[in-house]
Amino acid sequence: MASLPQVPAARRAPFLNSSSFTSSHKFLSQGPALFPCCYSRRRPAFQVKAEASPISQQEGSGRRQSLVLGAITFFGSLSHANSASFAAEAKKGFQAVLDKKDGYTFLYPFGWQEVVVQGQDKVFKDVIEPLESVSVNMVATGKQDVRDLGPPQQVAEALVKKVLSPTSQKTKLVEAAERDVDGKVYYTFEFIAQAPNYTRHALGAISIGNGKFYTLTTGANERRWGKMKDKLHEVVDSFKIFDV
Secondary structure: OOOOOOOOOHHOEEOOOOOOOOOOOOEEEEEEEOOOOOOOOOOOOEEEOOOOOOOOOOOOOHHHHHHHEEEOOEEEEEOOOOOEEEEOOOOEEEEEEEOOOOOEEEEEOOOOOEEEOOOOOOEOOOOOOOOOOEEEEEEEEEOOOOOHHHHHHHHHHHHHHHOOOOOOEEEEEEEEEEEEOOOEEEEEEEEEEEEOEEEEEEEEEEEEEEOOOOOOEEEEHHHHHHHHHHHHHHHHHOOOOOOO
8 A cells, every 4th residue: 555645743633522632644554664654642722713712723723714604505616727616515404614725625513613723624523522523634645546545444444543543542443435526536434433431433534636635534422423423424425625
């Protein structure tokens, strides 16, 4: 399998729980040689935008501004430099995010709040059930297609064990698959991460475009998986990248 792009520690995807955001978007392999990375256990500060006493935003937080639309909002076609167009539609019970600068869009459940996490592009979470969250992370890559990294099972296994969960947690990859949407290839996967005091059931989607490796991760506490799984699958299925 080809090496995944090297990622600075500050760019790792958060693993959200009731007390902290555990960073994790380095790219490792079965050993440092395959996925070289910089890994830190530092817990990034975060800011809930709706709170009265917010923590100062990190430098460059302006790029985290998103267009958050109502549940029935429709995104019209967007013209890009290559004359391609892109459109997405928000579903009932969801709000839509469109990032024209970085070239992606996705839905998240109505009521989740945006938080600012150092090194992350977008994070939304339920403030009452903090394991229920979605995050988007990007790193530069010279690859043109996610299939260049290897087959879905192999890539997802490495991400789940070495990137999307702390090494202290027991993980299990439930499934991984490849899908094609409008000519763009995505890998989607489902996994479980077990900590001493909770278990998180999560979904992820990865793709490559615009010279970037995109990762979306969403999940919930295992005890609420039965209630949340359909919504979380909607989140993952809604994730699309487009040319900018």
